Amino acid sequence: MTKVIEEEFTFPVEFADGTCTLRGFIFRPAELDENSRDLPPVVFNSGFTGGVSMYGQLVGKALANRGYRVTTYDVSGFFTNKAARNTMRAGEQTVTNVSLEDQKTELLALIDWTRAHFGRMPAVASWAMGSVASLAAITELARNGDEQVPFYVPMNYTRLSALQGLRADKAGADAALQALDDDAAIPPFDTGTEATKLGYYPLDPATQAYVDEQLGNYTDVGGVDHWPGCSHVTAKSYKSYVAFDPEAELASVGGRFPPALIIHGKQNTLHMPEESERLSAAYPGEKGDAAVVIEGMEHGQQMQADNPVFQSMISRIDDAIRAHTC
Incomplete structure (x- = not known):
């Protein structure tokens, strides 16, 4: 087993309204062998709230065991970057704004930091909603003619408006949420298959149970808030994420896109494989003949270090990066 070193760092992010500093983490092998010296670094970004305090530590350690240097971070407003940006007080409540536009900007800044630190443009691996933010980032690099990442791995991608199909009354819930003031506080989750509620992220009951039983273990171990790291999010979060759709821009952007390995769980009932x-x-x-739809993989239930489905996914990612970048 490779000895994995974990290091903390900070990196600057320039937003339209100012610059802030975010905390990030590196997972790397203690020693690089000859087979690993030619590997690009990898930036990992996760989905809702995510980063190191969710799957970042899991994926980071797994790839570091295979010789990669992996950088990851918690998106602003959550966990280790909770105080950095995107939180506000509303009476006795702390309300968090979830911004995929901000996450795209943060990801581009982390790509720049990783390239400067390791001397090479990183590959990008991403999960769920993070895959949408990373698609926006590489689309921006292509549009601007900037240096492109060498490889892109979206896992369990979904166009975010598609999640609304989990609600009992998709149109009614959307209209009610759009009618709220931007700063209105709404709960982070809505188990919308049971009743129409006004939450941010619709989950089916089985996925909600998974959230309650498993995901907290990642953040509790990290010494930060229990996942999802917030009690309320803004109505603006909902409005902005439904409108955020970089996929719609792909046909009109003529720049260079990296080769991609598009992965999805066949049994995922939250982010559907057809996405x-x-x-x-x-x-x-370049993306192969079709998306890789993995048998036995749900949304995140198999994201455990010793799970054979997770290990198989990491092997596919490792093989694909080596085949396209070494």
Whole structure:
């Protein structure tokens, strides 16, 4: 087993309204062998609230065991970056704004930091909603003619408006949420298959149970808030994430897109496999014949270090990066 070193760092992010500093983490092998010296570094970003305090530590350690240097971070407003940006007080409540536009900006800044630190443009691996933010980031690099990342791995991607299909009354819930003031506080989750509620992220009951029983273990071990790291989010969060759709821009962007390995769980009932299948058809870069739909993989239930489904996924990622970048 490779000895993995974990290091903390900070990196600057320039937003339209000012610059802030975020905490990030590196997972790397204690020693690079000859087979690993040519590997690019990897930036990992996760989904709702995510980063190191969710799957970042899990994926980071798994790839570091295979010779990669992995950088990851918690998105602003959550966990180790809770105080950095995107939180406000509303009476006795702390309300968090969830911004995929901010996450795209943060990811581009982390790509720049990783390139400067390791001397090479990193590959990008991402999970769920983070895959949408990373698609926006590489689309921006392509549009601007900037240096592109060498490889892109979206896992369990979904166009975010598709999640609304989990609600009992999709149109009614959307209209009610759109009518709220931007700063109105709403709960982070809505088990919308049971009743129409006004939460941010619709979950089916089985996924909600998974959230309650498992995901907290990642953040509790890290010494930070229990996942999801917030009690309320803004109505603006909902409005902005439904409108955030970089996939719609792919056909009009003529720049260079990196080769991609598009992965989805076949049994995922939260982010449906057809979402990644559609992305595979629309994606302008090399992406193989079709999305890789993994048998036995749900949304995150198999994201455990010793789970064979997780290990198989890491092997596929490792093989694909080596095949395209070494």
